[in-house]
Amino acid sequence: MSQSVTDVICPFCGTLCDDLEVIVSDDGKKIEDIYNACAIGAEKFMHAQAAGRVKRPRMQQPDGSYKEVSYDEAVEYTAQMLHKARKPLMYGWSSTSCEAQSVGHEIAEKVGAIVDNTATVCHGTTLIAVQDVGIPSCTLGEIKNRADRIIFWGCNPCHAHPRHQSRYSIFPRGYFTNKGHKNRKVVVVDPRDSDTAKMADYHFKVEQGRDYELLSAFRVALRNEPLPEKVAGIPREKIIEAADMLKSGRFGIIFFGMGVTQSLSKNHNIDNAIMLTKDLNEFTKFSIMAMRGHYNVTGSGQVLGWQFGYPFAVDLSRGFARYNPGESTSNDLLRRGEVDAVFVLGSDPGAHFPISSVKKISQLPSVCVDPHITPTSEISKLHVPVAFVGVEVGGNCYRMDNVPIEARKVVDPPEGMLTDVEFLSRVNSRLEKLSGGK
Numbered sequence: 001m002s003q004s005v006t007d008v009i010c011p012f013c014g015t016l017c018d019d020l021e022v023i024v025s026d027d028g029k030k031i032e033d034i035y036n037a038c039a040i041g042a043e044k045f046m047h048a049q050a051a052g053r054v055k056r057p058r059m060q061q062p063d064g065s066y067k068e069v070s071y072d073e074a075v076e077y078t079a080q081m082l083h084k085a086r087k088p089l090m091y092g093w094s095s096t097s098c099e100a101q102s103v104g105h106e107i108a109e110k111v112g113a114i115v116d117n118t119a120t121v122c123h124g125t126t127l128i129a130v131q132d133v134g135i136p137s138c139t140l141g142e143i144k145n146r147a148d149r150i151i152f153w154g155c156n157p158c159h160a161h162p163r164h165q166s167r168y169s170i171f172p173r174g175y176f177t178n179k180g181h182k183n184r185k186v187v188v189v190d191p192r193d194s195d196t197a198k199m200a201d202y203h204f205k206v207e208q209g210r211d212y213e214l215l216s217a218f219r220v221a222l223r224n225e226p227l228p229e230k231v232a233g234i235p236r237e238k239i240i241e242a243a244d245m246l247k248s249g250r251f252g253i254i255f256f257g258m259g260v261t262q263s264l265s266k267n268h269n270i271d272n273a274i275m276l277t278k279d280l281n282e283f284t285k286f287s288i289m290a291m292r293g294h295y296n297v298t299g300s301g302q303v304l305g306w307q308f309g310y311p312f313a314v315d316l317s318r319g320f321a322r323y324n325p326g327e328s329t330s331n332d333l334l335r336r337g338e339v340d341a342v343f344v345l346g347s348d349p350g351a352h353f354p355i356s357s358v359k360k361i362s363q364l365p366s367v368c369v370d371p372h373i374t375p376t377s378e379i380s381k382l383h384v385p386v387a388f389v390g391v392e393v394g395g396n397c398y399r400m401d402n403v404p405i406e407a408r409k410v411v412d413p414p415e416g417m418l419t420d421v422e423f424l425s426r427v428n429s430r431l432e433k434l435s436g437g438k
């Protein structure tokens with residue numbers, strides 16, 4: 001007889017869906033089926049069961065091949081690497097629990113590392129803008145129940161957050177939005193004909209890199225001030241029509257993604273989007289929210305914030321926390337050759353960093369802690385497989401709207417496999433001894 005585990009959290013994207021049902025074999029070891037998850041969420045659970053999964057740490061050999069080593073040897077290599085390094089980089093943290101992040105930060109403080117998370121290449125610019133001007137935001141529950149004006153700016157949730165629209169933003173019937181999509185007007189700002197754009201009432205194909213101008217044009221239109229004939233490729237009449245439509249709503253939300261955080265003007269785009277939200281509040285209620293990617297990148301910013309006061313790119317090399325994006329951010333440090341060891345957990349810079357940074361990682365002493373074989377694991381000197389958070393071990397995570405949600409364990413990890421917290425705690429204890437503690 002199989003058993004059903006309900007209210008399971010999906011540990012894939014920042015939507016952090018909390019309504020999954022997982023069918024588990026009677027002995028609690030095998031996942032048989034998954035209900036309610038989207039295709040990528042379901043794949044995350046099934047991947048834990050994949051044949052050929054690496055179950056023990058692997059050390060890179062001089063000929064590039066890998067040799068299996070014990071967890072004790074992996075702990076020793078990691079502790080020695082971090083102890084000897086003058087300025088190690090500890091990167092990632094977005095696909096693990098807050099508990100693991102917290103132990104990782106303790107290690108970073110001990111060894112004088114730089115702690116950076118994946119915001120460095122996605123919403124770091126958002127975090128800078130929030131520090132500049134604040135952010136009027138809300139929860140996804142409020143959006144479901146109240147929002148009737150939805151803007152997706154530079155994001156494509158159909159592919160990146162597949163259940164976002166059905167659970168929160170376009171289709172659900174909420175308390176004040178009981179007709180679902182019929183209650184809502186949807187605007188998409190994207191130079192591409194994305195699948196999200198196909199569902200929109202208004203699709204503004206903004207010219208590449210000219211988001212700042214279009215945001216400014218909306219602010220001008222709200223005040224009925226004159227506009228040029230076209231702004232960023234969009235005719236004046238369309239901008240005025242959309243601005244009037246936004247003003248006439250009861251509750252609106254701007255969701256924005258990397259199309260606007262990482263295009264020309266970067267954090268200034270987000271400053272301007274936040275100021276547009278502020279302006280819209282002179283006419284109706286409006287909020288703004290970042291579409292966070294990794295399921296706990298928001299949690300990483302939270303935990304870093306509590307512990308050191310900054311949400312990413314925290315430099316602890318002088319014995320106290322410093323923060324200067326552009327200087328203390330991972331790619332800048334790697335490309336300038338300023339770090340001498342790299343520890344990666346819960347992300348894949350090998351797949352997402354520029355090739356110049358990836359080459360630097362491959363030349364340095366490096367450890368990759370990840371349940372999967374990834375481009376990063378394949379360039380690291382040591383790969384340490386661990387249990388899947390949210391599948392084989394529970395832990396706290398933060399949804400994209402900063403709501404903390406406790407992820408659940410649904411099956412046991414392979415026998416003898418450590419969790420992120422267990423591995424980091426053992427490294428931390430070994431470092432304590434290396435640095436002369438008890």
Ligand code: SF4
Binds near residue numbers: 014040
């Ligand atoms: S939308 Fe995101 S959190 Fe929800 S099931 Fe899909 S991948 Fe998981």
